[in-house]
Amino acid sequence: xxxxxxxxxxxxxxxxxxxxxxxxxxxxxxxxxxxxxxxxxxxxxxxxxxxxxxxxxxxxxxxxxxxxxxxxxxxxxxxxxxxxxxxxxxxxxxxxxxxxxxxxxxxxxxxxxxxxxxxxxxxxxxxxxxxxxxxxxxxxxxxxxxxxxxxxxxxxxxxxxxxxxxxxxxxxxxxxxxxxxxxxxxxxxxxxxxxxxxxxxxxxxxxxxxxxxxxxxxxxxxxxxxxxxxxxxxxxxxxxxxxxxxxxxxxxxxxxxxxxxxxxxxxxxxxxxxxxxxxxxxxxxxxxxxxxxxxxx
Amino acid sequence: xxxxxxxxxxxxxxxxxxxxxxxxxxxxxxxxxxxxxxxxxxxxxxxxxxxxxxxxxxxxxxxxxxxxxxxxxxxxxxxxxxxxxxxxxxxxxxxxxxxxxxxxxxxxxxxxxxxxxxxxxxxxxxxxxxxxxxxxxxxxxxxxxxxxxxxxxxxxxxxxxxxxxxxxxxxxxxxxxxxxxxxxxxxxxxxxxxxxxxxxxxxxxxxxxxxxxxxxxxxxxxxxxxxxxxxxxxxxxxxxxxxxxxxxxxxxxxxxxxxxxxxxxxxxxxxxxxxxxxxxxxxxxxxxxxxxxxxxxxxxxxxxxxxxxxxxxxxxxxxxxxxxxxxxxxxxxxxxxxxxxxxxxxxxxxxxxxxxxxxxxxxxxxxxxxxxxxxxxxxxxxxxxxxxxxx
Numbered sequence: 016x017x018x019x020x021x022x023x024x025x026x027x028x029x030x031x032x033x034x035x036x037x038x039x040x041x042x043x044x045x046x047x048x049x050x051x052x053x054x055x056x057x058x059x060x061x062x063x064x065x066x067x068x069x070x071x072x073x074x075x076x077x078x079x080x081x082x083x084x085x086x087x088x089x090x091x092x093x094x095x096x097x098x099x100x101x102x103x104x105x106x107x108x109x110x111x112x113x114x115x116x117x118x119x120x121x122x123x124x125x126x127x128x129x130x131x132x133x134x135x136x137x138x139x140x141x142x143x144x145x146x147x148x149x150x151x152x153x154x155x156x157x158x159x160x161x162x163x164x165x166x167x168x169x170x171x172x173x174x175x176x177x178x179x180x181x182x183x184x185x186x187x188x189x190x191x192x193x194x195x196x197x198x199x200x201x202x203x204x205x206x207x208x209x210x211x212x213x214x215x216x217x218x219x220x221x222x223x224x225x226x227x228x229x230x231x232x233x234x235x236x237x238x239x240x241x242x243x244x245x246x247x248x249x250x251x252x253x254x255x256x257x258x259x260x261x262x263x264x265x266x267x268x269x270x271x272x273x274x275x276x277x278x279x280x281x282x283x284x285x286x287x288x289x290x291x292x293x294x295x296x297x298x299x300x301x302x303x304x305x306x307x308x309x310x311x312x
Numbered sequence: 313x314x315x316x317x318x319x320x321x322x323x324x325x326x327x328x329x330x331x332x333x334x335x336x337x338x339x340x341x342x343x344x345x346x347x348x349x350x351x352x353x354x355x356x357x358x359x360x361x362x363x364x365x366x367x368x369x370x371x372x373x374x375x376x377x378x379x380x381x382x383x384x385x386x387x388x389x390x391x392x393x394x395x396x397x398x399x400x401x402x403x404x405x406x407x408x409x410x411x412x413x414x415x416x417x418x419x420x421x422x423x424x425x426x427x428x429x430x431x432x433x434x435x436x437x438x439x440x441x442x443x444x445x446x447x448x449x450x451x452x453x454x455x456x457x458x459x460x461x462x463x464x465x466x467x468x469x470x471x472x473x474x475x476x477x478x479x480x481x482x483x484x485x486x487x488x489x490x491x492x493x494x495x496x497x498x499x500x501x502x503x504x505x506x507x508x509x510x511x512x513x514x515x516x517x518x519x520x521x522x523x524x525x526x527x528x529x530x531x532x533x534x535x536x537x538x539x540x541x542x543x544x545x546x547x548x549x550x551x552x553x554x555x556x557x558x559x560x561x562x563x564x565x566x567x568x569x570x571x572x573x574x575x576x577x578x579x580x581x582x583x584x585x586x587x588x589x590x591x592x593x594x595x596x597x598x599x600x601x602x603x604x605x606x607x608x609x610x611x612x613x614x615x616x617x618x619x620x621x622x623x624x625x626x627x628x629x630x631x632x633x634x635x636x637x638x639x640x641x642x643x644x645x646x647x648x649x650x651x652x653x654x655x656x657x658x659x660x661x662x663x664x665x666x667x668x669x670x671x672x673x674x675x676x677x678x679x680x681x682x683x684x685x686x687x688x689x690x691x692x693x694x695x696x697x698x699x700x701x702x703x
Contacts, residue, residue, distance in 0.1 A: 058690065060352070060353065060356050061333045061336075061337065062333060062336050062337070062353060062356035062357055062360055062362075063356045063359065063360060064359070064360050067690065067693070067694055067697075068697070069690075069693070143523070147515065148514035148515040149452060149513060149514055149515065149527070149532060150532065167514075168514040168515035170515065170518050171514065171515040171516070171517045171518045171519075171664065172664070173664050173666060176518070255518070256459065256518045257459040257460060257461075257518060257520065259459055259517055259518045259657070259660050260517040260518055260660045260661070260663070260664045261657050261658075261660045261661040261664065261666060261667075262657055272326070273653070276326055276329050276330065276333075277350075277649060277653075278649035278650060278653070279349075279350065279352060279353055279356075279649065280649075281333075
């Protein structure tokens with residue numbers, strides 16, 4: 016006993032300091048997760064006092080029979096692929112330019128970071144006005160430059176609706192990538208660039224042999240954030256297409272909300288949320304594994 | 313006794329619905345609230361003890377309170393004997409204002425299209441002819457919030473009731489008549505015809521109603537399909553807008569045209585310690601003086617029938633059609649949500665030229681069969697569990 020008490024005294028303050036964080040984590044992350052897990056095994060409308068246990072039935076339905084769910088997953092994946100390539104590509108180019116100390120660099124930092132801080136609903140409404148088929152700016156410009164044949168109702172045309180939503184999302188999101196990539200670029204010691212230049216390396220050589228390897232962890236971080244952020248796209252969808260026309264711009268979150276609020280299938284929506292979460296976790300793990308392999312090579 | 317009244321407003325509707333669901337789960341519902349949900353959710357709230365049965369108050373003094381309301385307004389808050397929801401029959405909500413959704417015609421744009429604005433289309437053929445006239449004059453046709461599925465459903469439902477009547481609509485919900493029935497295909501085909509005859513504005517398929525209202529108020533569309541709440545909106549956006557409200561054109565001339573109507577209603581939290589006071593407050597809100605004030609300020613149709621004399625202009629136009637009001641809520645049965653979704657999304661697919669009326673009818677029927685099978689399985693499972701518990 017006499018040996019244990021001093022040990023406890025040593026440990027106790029540490030536990031006390033950790034307790035608030037554990038309580039917060041437990042209350043706002045762990046408990047809700049287990050509650051969602053529990054609800055996913057029940058058929059419940061979100062109001063009734065009784066629930067019906069259905070086991071894994073809802074998971075089975077989602078995975079094997081719910082085609083609109085997987086269609087919505089593909090839509091989110093399509094927007095994600097575009098965002099990974101174009102949004103992050105643009106962010107990298109802009110970050111490289113600002114990192115090179117171009118004129119008004121500070122001002123550009125502020126300007127590029129403006130779209131991400133705007134509400135998704137507001138951004139959606141602004142772009143709605145640009146893409147509007149009847150009096151939209153885009154059609155107006157196309158008419159002015161003699162390309163009236165390309166005019167259309169961009170957000171209502173199944174051929175263009177999803178890509179237009181992706182464009183809006185990328186416009187809103189590239190600022191995040193820009194800021195993170197710029198921070199990463201500025202952490203690279205300048206002496207490495209100077210030494211390479213003295214050795215006669217071109218800009219391309221410097222980018223491939225110095226910037227890219229040193230930026231790899233930042234690239235991975237930006238990619239993971241892009242995937243997680245884009246797969247969960249919702250606000251822009253609500254303010255532009257509402258998931259339509261038909262199912263053409265439905266995304267996983269809109270399907271989950273539709274089940275929860277409009278179909279009163281709370282338990283089913285919880286199961287959808289878990290399936291979606293599992294897909295995102297798998298994607299993140301895959302990305303991290305790929306980055307580890309790339310680091311080794 | 314004095315009370316402090318705290319009002320909380322939420323927008324959009326989905327945010328409000330989430331709030332009410334969460335509050336119901338936590339037993340934290342306010343003393344008075346509105347149920348902007350489906351009838352099944354309304355029923356669930358009642359069964360969970362969250363809504364007070366107001367029938368005794370309505371029936372008191374030989375039904376004095378009840379007699380102040382338009383019948384249609386009360387029906388929306390009533391659960392009749394033998395409904396599918398297994399709720400004790402009664403009146404569970406109090407209407408404050410009533411509304412309906414109709415066709416609205418910009419008379420100036422009609423004139424510009426060479427159409428006599430005094431001759432509002434009463435039949436489907438006339439409606440199609442108007443579409444042709446608008447198309448010829450290059451005037452955009454109809455706007456409506458068809459990106460919000462419920463409005464597209466409302467439009468289709470009006471015609472379904474007109475074409476086949478309430479009994480056949482109800483038989484379809486019961487599963488006795490398939491959606492592949494020629495009458496339903498006819499309903500879907502109306503949308504195809506509207507598209508072909510220039511009656512729809514570009515982008516209507518994803519348009520939210522706010523955008524539709526703005527477009528119509530700015531005279532960028534000749535027609536709108538909107539609710540009576542639009543009077544105030546149009547007035548604030550364009551006081552010079554000249555328009556007329558009318559029932560949608562009839563396809564089947566043998567039957568009347570029905571339109572969706574609704575109410576803005578309040579319910580009382582049955583678990584509230586202040587429920588008696590809450591009832592008294594709602595009674596006060598529904599009194600003539602307050603209702604007149606509400607009608608004057610909002611240009612909405614008051615639920616209190618004694619205020620009918622205050623109605624004029626467009627409000628009177630809308631109010632005149634209150635006898636034609638129906639709503640799926642009035643049926644003793646409710647369609648499965650996923651069938652309704654397939655129905656609405658299917659119509660959107662027709663409008664974008666991706667599906668035919670026949671293929672949509674087939675898809676909706678497939679969804680119906682699937683949901684009926686699921687419901688049967690669920691019921692069997694429920695009975696099994698019950699039997700187990702009894703053993």
